[in-house]
Amino acid sequence: MAELKKEPVDATPNVSAVETVDVATEAEAVAAIDAPVSQGEPILQVRNLVKHFPLTQGILFKKQIGAVKAVDGISFDLYAGETLGIVGESGCGKSTVAKLLMTLERATAGEVFYKGQDITKLSGRALKAVRRNIQMVFQDPYTSLNPRMTVGDIIGETFEIHPEVAPKGDRRRRVQDLLDVVGLNPEYINRYPHQFSGGQRQRIGIARGLALNPEIIICDEPVSALDVSVQAQVINLMEKLQDEFNLSYVFIAHDLSIVRHISDRVGVMYLGKMAEIGTDTQIYDHPTHPYTQALLSAVPVPDPSAREGRDRIILTGDVPSPANPPSGCRFRTRCWKAEERCATEEPLLAIPERFVAGSTPATHESACHFAEERDVVHAA
Template sequence: MAEPILEVSGLVKHYPLTRGILFKKQTGAVKAVDGVDFTLAKGETLGLVGESGCGKSTVARLLCNLERPTAGSIRFKGEEITRLSGRALKAVRRNIQMVFQDPYTSLNPRMTVGDIIGEPFEIHPEAAPRGDRRRRVRELLDVVGLDPEYVNRYPHQFSGGQRQRIGIARGLALRPEIIVADEPVSALDVSVQAQVINLLERLQAEFDLSYVFIAHDLSIVRHIADRVGVMYLGRIVETGSDTQIYDHPTHPYTQALLSAVPVPDPAAREHRERIILTGEVPSPTDIPSGCRFRTRCWKARERCALEVPALAVPEAFRHTSGPAAHDSACHFAEEKQVVPVEEHGNGPG
């Protein structure tokens, strides 16, 4: 395999909880991200899925250096970027851009579309000569499927899908190698979601982009992702190709998520097994011992409270070469087909 363009190892982000006004004392920490490992190859799309609050968006901000990690390593093309500052950090940020979740709040309402898309050129003047920036902005509008004549309009004059296209154009302005898309379609209508997903796929082929695609909609992630990482309470609990995760899940949490995916065929919906999790999601300030999913897991045993399961190929599948032989952080992992293969469809588009 080719060398990964992005390597994340032991990534941790804890937010301290303090008490007092003049003399603050730390009383605990919110463990938003608590040991995440993954790699991203050039031209690949890695999907991160999980419940709200599992740490997906925090990972996105850490990758773009919008926040500093508490611990861990992020290497871009072999270079450690977590400790960079000044010009070195500025150069890396040019190559790792972000598309935000909400197209209504991620665009400045006081700026025209031309100024919004052209703002990266003000920060990185070497990317485009001053006299050429207007033309580049119009080209970017055309690339994302908008009329270049819209350059003097304001964000409130566009629909949600059009605003997200503007955000994508801004992300493309500096010709980055990686785009971190933080739930880019969750605020859009279903028909518009399909348009934006298809646009992202076309742009990936056209600009040779690598994506970290964050979402909670499993059908959308399957449509766009080459590999999928399932997150729970700050950690990745299962990772593999889209076929491995969707057709051959081995972690109980992944199986529960897949059982909640809507199935359009009423007959198939009646016959499939629905996994209902009991109990509340633990607080990230008070992580359970051992396996952090054990408080909601129907397979939990005494070992689960004592030992933290490693994210690795389960022992039962280590001597096989089938699709179930992928990394899963469960002591009692077993393959279970939750959603019938014929009922997946192809997602949006």
């Protein structure tokens, strides 16, 4: 993987590109979207992305009484050819981020720049072009494939929506090629999903994601429904495909070991916010945010000799409701370092002051007032 230089997060990137959207015709937008991006350049820039789901009361006269703040202002970059892992507990908003990047949900506020185009504002032909380039692999291969369609129809359906990718007569052959690429027998084209095992179905899901030659694939828990021995097969396949087609992955999962294995950079989410983001070594070996440390220390390590020596932080309680998150730092209700300042002042995602000067692995963005390095993964 190419050396990825992390630039300081700029609140208004590509100002010139943003302005051009206003005047550009749709055709220009489509042209921009189809232009190639070189390796190591940011392909997706997320800025202060927010998604609130309204809570309403009443049947006829609906009145909004609040909002579930599923995603509440997150920013990150995805570089061409890299894998960005996003981890967090259930309910932290990671799947909502996936839906927002796919424009399956409309953002409440914030921007997602794909090659300089804000996809949250696009519509029509330009949006369709974006959707062709950003595809998704879903978690559950048992419910994400239509049981009444053959494999050929499931994968081929993408060409009905985007006919420019494959001419009509060529589609069957294309589907067979795709099956071959993901390691399935091309003769299975007329079979139905129930005739496959979980791992094979996930391969079908991946083939569908690949069909339109996308640049970005959003993977929402792609292996968590699979058996251990099959997980490794699917992970290896995804890594092979990334090299072959120069794909960028946003890899969302709750299994921290798998995320470390596949990711170049990792973002840790808590209650709709990004708590910490950095390269895999920075996050796993030099975490500075208390939540990351607690999360990592809770992961059972498959090594009984590490059972005694490990530094375990057991958090108390559950994740608070995103409809009514704590003031200030959202983690403070479960944090052992919390002080008064945490309740009043929200820590911003930035390189903590004490680490700014140095260039140690602890120098990465962490949203904590009391950021401190602590290795919890390696046994003492």
